[in-house]
Structures are given as structure tokens and as C-alpha cells.
Amino acid sequence: MLIRHRRSWEIPERDATPEHLFLNRRSLVAGGAALGAGALAGGPARAFSLFGGGDAAPAAPEAPDPSASLYPAKRNPAYTISGPVTPEVDNTTYNNFYEYGTSKNVSAAAQMLRVRPWTVKFTGLVEKPQEVGIDDLLKAMTLEERLYRHRCVEAWAMQVPWTGFPVKKLVDFAKPLGSAKYIVLKTFKDPKMAPGQRSFILQWPYVEGLTMAEATNDLAFMVTGAYGKPLPKVMGAPLRLAVPWKYGFKSVKSIVEVSFTDKQPDTTWAALAPDEYGFWANVNPAVPHPRWSQATEEVLGTGSRRPTVIYNGYGDEVASLYSGMSKDRLFM
Numbered sequence: 001m002l003i004r005h006r007r008s009w010e011i012p013e014r015d016a017t018p019e020h021l022f023l024n025r026r027s028l029v030a031g032g033a034a035l036g037a038g039a040l041a042g043g044p045a046r047a048f049s050l051f052g053g054g055d056a057a058p059a060a061p062e063a064p065d066p067s068a069s070l071y072p073a074k075r076n077p078a079y080t081i082s083g084p085v086t087p088e089v090d091n092t093t094y095n096n097f098y099e100y101g102t103s104k105n106v107s108a109a110a111q112m113l114r115v116r117p118w119t120v121k122f123t124g125l126v127e128k129p130q131e132v133g134i135d136d137l138l139k140a141m142t143l144e145e146r147l148y149r150h151r152c153v154e155a156w157a158m159q160v161p162w163t164g165f166p167v168k169k170l171v172d173f174a175k176p177l178g179s180a181k182y183i184v185l186k187t188f189k190d191p192k193m194a195p196g197q198r199s200f201i202l203q204w205p206y207v208e209g210l211t212m213a214e215a216t217n218d219l220a221f222m223v224t225g226a227y228g229k230p231l232p233k234v235m236g237a238p239l240r241l242a243v244p245w246k247y248g249f250k251s252v253k254s255i256v257e258v259s260f261t262d263k264q265p266d267t268t269w270a271a272l273a274p275d276e277y278g279f280w281a282n283v284n285p286a287v288p289h290p291r292w293s294q295a296t297e298e299v300l301g302t303g304s305r306r307p308t309v310i311y312n313g314y315g316d317e318v319a320s321l322y323s324g325m326s327k328d329r330l331f332m
């Protein structure tokens with residue numbers, strides 16, 4: 001018999017936010033943007049002059065996305081959320097994508113991102129290095145939709161219908177050697193296409209990493225779409241990571257290189273501000289960021305906060321990955 005345990009973050013139906021409150025989110029987001037921008041590691045104010053608030057870039061006409069016919073993909077019912085999905089308009093107007101500015105309002109600037117042609121390189125400890133076009137990679141995978149919680153270290157949260165495939169499948173495709181201990185995922189580096197990279201806001205390209213055990217956990221997801229369509233540029237098209245038990249900065253966007261190594265990689269935020277951001281970055285309400293509490297989170301679109309849950313509610317799936325590691329800084 002299948003017994004469904006209520007997960008630690010699931011709230012009773014009566015407590016779910018009424019639909020109409022979501023419609024108020026735009027004003028909430030507008031108010032929150034000034035506060036949120038630069039909060040992450042105190043992003044430098046000079047970036048604002050570069051982007052004029054993030055909406056300055058011209059959008060040139062582009063061919064339709066060749067992967068459009070793959071969407072919507074079948075939803076995998078094993079991955080669901082309690083409460084409504086965050087409206088798409090909110091998810092595409094409140095983002096962190098420092099390649100396009102430190103404002104939350106970078107959707108227009110991110111239209112400079114060119115997502116075709118797009119290749120992904122597989123390097124490092126692999127049987128054979130290879131480079132593959134994104135559409136060939138998509139053909140090799142079966143896409144599915146999953147509803148995930150998404151929690152930024154800045155204490156805001158969303159509920160997102162991602163489309164993609166398990167990171168485990170990407171690992172199988174890459175054929176790493178047995179000596180590989182970490183997967184490293186890198187964003188593109190092209191300051192012409194990403195004006196933020198002309199300034200040292202972060203060390204470019206943006207790099208993130210996971211242990212092989214984390215990467216091959218069922219929850220770790222390579223994202224190619226959202227809301228039943230190819231991924232919007234501002235959300236990290238055409239390929240990004242989603243590791244919902246970790247703070248959002250681990251979920252690197254617009255990936256062009258996947259490599260494998262036997263040493264823990266230097267990751268972007270951990271390298272920039274090691275006292276504030278670490279390699280593990282697992283969500284935990286009891287471990288505050290040095291500059292703010294993580295006890296609660298603002299659910300964007302609802303006008304309300306809810307208690308943060310350890311591992312963002314995915315403890316049953318991932319806590320065992322960290323057994324015997326209590327001395328490590330697992331939660332920052």
C-alpha cells in the first residue's frame with residue numbers, strides 16, 4: 001500500500017493563499033525591488049548606472065525557438081507543491097541575473113541573450129570530452145514538468161513549474177570517470193552579450209558545483225523550460241540548474257560548460273564572500289545569513305510570509321546526503 005506522508009512544508013488547503021492575493025504581487029514586487037537589489041553580498045551600486053535599472057537593452061528580432069514543439073511536457077506527479085504556482089508574470093519580472101544588472105527588473109536587458117546557436121561542452125574527468133548543440137542534447141532527453149519550491153538566500157520564495165530532465169541524465173550523457181567527485185556548471189562569458197560582465201560585480205563566468213551524490217539525487221533538475229514553454233531568457237535560457245533544497249544562487253543559469261573534477265570547485269558567491277555564502281548553501285531557518293534572518297520567507301505574489309523549512313521542505317529526499325557532515329558549513 002502506498003502511504004503518502006505529508007511533507008514538512010505542506011500546509012493544509014485552508015491555509016493556502018487565496019488566488020486574488022497573487023494579483024497584488026506586481027505592486028509588492030515593485031516595492032521590494034529596491035530593497036532586494038544589491039542585498040545579495042551587497043551588490044555594488046555602480047552596477048545600476050551600467051544598466052539604468054536593468055531595462056535599457058534593445059531587443060532584436062529573433063527566429064522562433066526551435067524547441068518550442070517539445071512543450072508543454074508531461075507533468076511528473078511525484079514532484080508537487082502545496083499552494084498555487086507563482087504567476088508567470090511575477091516570475092519573469094523579479095529575477096537575479098547579474099550578467100544583466102543587479103536590479104531585480106532585468107527582463108528587458110536579458111533579451112540581449114542569444115540562445116541559438118548554443119552549445120554545451122563536457123570537459124574534465126570524462127571518458128571523452130565532447131561538445132553538443134542544445135537541440136541535440138534536448139533530443140537525447142525526455143522532458144518532464146515538475147512543480148518545485150524555489151528559495152533565494154535573500155529570503156524570498158516562488159513556486160515554479162519547471163520543465164527539464166534530471167541532472168542524473170546529464171551525468172549519464174557526459175560519462176564521467178570514476179574519479180570524478182564534483183560536477184561544475186558554468187554560465188557563458190561574453191561581455192558583448194551580457195553587459196554586466198564588463199564590470200567586476202562577480203567573477204565571470206558564474207560557476208556553481210555539486211557533489212556527484214547531490215547531482216545524481218532525483219531532485220536535482222536541469223531546466224530547459226517553465227510554464228509549459230521554453231525557458232524565458234531572464235530565467236536562464238536555454239539550460240539552467242534547479243536544486244530546490246539549496247538557496248537559489250546554486251541554480252546557475254545559461255550553462256555552456258559541464259565539467260567534472262575531483263576537487264571541490266571555487267564557486268562564484270563562495271569565492272566572492274566566503275563569510276556569507278558557502279559551497280553547500282542548504283536552506284535552514286535556524287542558520288541566519290550574517291546580515292539577515294532566514295527564519296521566514298516572503299512568498300512572492302502572496303503578500304505574506306511563511307516559515308522557512310529546513311532543506312526547503314525536501315529533507316526526506318536529501319538529508320541523508322549530509323549524514324556525518326555536521327562539522328561542515330552545510331547551511332550557508
Ligand code: MTE
Binds near residue numbers: 187247
Ligand atoms: N546564474 C547566473 N549565471 N547569474 C546570476 O546572477 N543568480 C542566482 C541564480 N543563478 C544568477 C544565476 C540567484 S542569486 C538566484 S536566487 C537564482 O538564479 C534566481 O533565479 P530566477 O531569476 O529564475 O528566480
